[in-house]
Amino acid sequence: MAYSKEVFDAAMRRLEQRRQQTDAETDRTRAELYTHIPRLREIQDELAGTAVNAVREMLAGGDTAANMERLKKINLNLQAERAELLTANGLPPDMMTPKRYCRQCDDTGYVGDRVCDCLRTLLREEACKRANSGSPLPLRAFDTFDLSYYPDTPLPGADTTVRAYMGRVFAYCKQYTEQFSPTTSPSLLFLGGTGLGKTHLALAVANEVLGRGFSVIYDTAQNIFSKIEDEHFGRGEQNFTQTVYDCDLLILDELPDYATSFTNSTFYNIINTRTLAHRPAIVSTNLTEKELEARYGQKIFSRLIGDFWMFKFFGRDIRQLKLKKNIF
Ligand SMILES: Nc1ncnc2c1ncn2[C@@H]1O[C@H](COP(=O)(O)OP(=O)(O)OP(=O)(O)O)[C@@H](O)[C@H]1O
Numbered sequence: 147m148a149y150s151k152e153v154f155d156a157a158m159r160r161l162e163q164r165r166q167q168t169d170a171e172t173d174r175t176r177a178e179l180y181t182h183i184p185r186l187r188e189i190q191d192e193l194a195g196t197a198v199n200a201v202r203e204m205l206a207g208g209d210t211a212a213n214m215e216r217l218k219k220i221n222l223n224l225q226a227e228r229a230e231l232l233t234a235n236g237l238p239p240d241m242m243t244p245k246r247y248c249r250q251c252d253d254t255g256y257v258g259d260r261v262c263d264c265l266r267t268l269l270r271e272e273a274c275k276r277a278n279s280g281s282p283l284p285l286r287a288f289d290t291f292d293l294s295y296y297p298d299t300p301l302p303g304a305d306t307t308v309r310a311y312m313g314r315v316f317a318y319c320k321q322y323t324e325q326f327s328p329t330t331s332p333s334l335l336f337l338g339g340t341g342l343g344k345t346h347l348a349l350a351v352a353n354e355v356l357g358r359g360f361s362v363i364y365d366t367a368q369n370i371f372s373k374i375e376d377e378h379f380g381r382g383e384q385n386f387t388q389t390v391y392d393c394d395l396l397i398l399d400e401l402p403d404y405a406t407s408f409t410n411s412t413f414y415n416i417i418n419t420r421t422l423a424h425r426p427a428i429v430s431t432n433l434t435e436k437e438l439e440a441r442y443g444q445k446i447f448s449r450l451i452g453d454f455w456m457f458k459f460f461g462r463d464i465r466q467l468k469l470k471k472n473i474f
Pocket residue numbers: 286290291292293295338339340341342343344345346347400431432464465468
């Protein structure tokens with residue numbers, strides 16, 4: 147996908163930071179080694195010297211191939227000596243080679259003229275950061291999710307209690323997060339009345355998945371639809387729509403209970419594009435199944451029912467329960 151210059155520059159700056167960081171580490175390691183094994187410094191200088199000579203030979207013309215071959219041999223001998231010295235001192239033979247985050251591209255971001263996976267990841271992360279307005283997600287965690295707010299009363303039509311059932315929903319979300327994969331995890335639909343913990347659980351998933359290095363966009367559905375509308379009419383941030391389609395996990399919280407034709411087609415495009423690409427989303431709403439079908443139409447409804455795993459939330463409004471606890 148095409149990224150804005152801003153996103154691209156930010157990703158390249160992070161690659162540059164990685165290189166600087168690993169270079170600084172390498173310099174420190176080398177300086178330390180030189181004080182203990184001075185021959186290593188000489189070897190390093192000689193290696194640098196052969197590199198300069200190689201360039202000089204090339205510029206001077208003459209029997210370049212033979213000279214290059216000779217320099218290459220000297221180089222290999224020096225490298226072998228360096229490795230032996232290190233090994234003899236009980237150190238890893240590659241200890242002086244700069245450590246890189248990415249072995250595939252040596253932190254350059256490119257393998258030949260192909261964009262490396264590590265740069266792709268950085269681009270996605272930077273695009274998501276901007277899409278989330280650069281602000282950290284409100285923190286809701288699994289360990290502050292308290293099951294005792296759910297009543298220990300029978301769950302209508304089932305052989306279990308509301309609390310035990312919500313415990314299973316909670317356990318599923320936790321496991322979902324631990325096993326999260328941007329290509330195989332299913333999409334989830336959270337249905338239920340106000341204050342039952344839908345946003346709390348969705349945010350706990352988002353924060354954990356983010357923490358594991360995946361790109362996540364979280365916002366209310368309404369905000370996401372408006373930003374897409376802004377971009378569509380040339381007002382807002384560029385690439386937002388594409389980022390919503392591409393991020394590893396998309397969370398559309400609080401699906402509005404009315405749909406305009408624009409939000410309707412936007413919502414359809416989002417779930418359709420992501421489903422086709424097997425990219426997961428979590429959608430939460432106060433609407434019942436019947437209301438969803440009535441407000442959003444058959445086309446969207448059948449996608450949601452067919453492609454999402456549905457979780458119904460039960461219990462009493464936890465916002466109210468917490469308020470009462472604080473008052474009394
Ligand atoms: N199981 C829980 N343990 C502790 N706090 C909870 C729990 N569930 C919800 N809360 C808290 O109660 C408040 C309301 O929960 P939340 O926002 O998740 O509800 P919701 O289902 O998203 O409601 P709405 O449909 O109105 O958006 C939040 O402050 C949340 O942190």
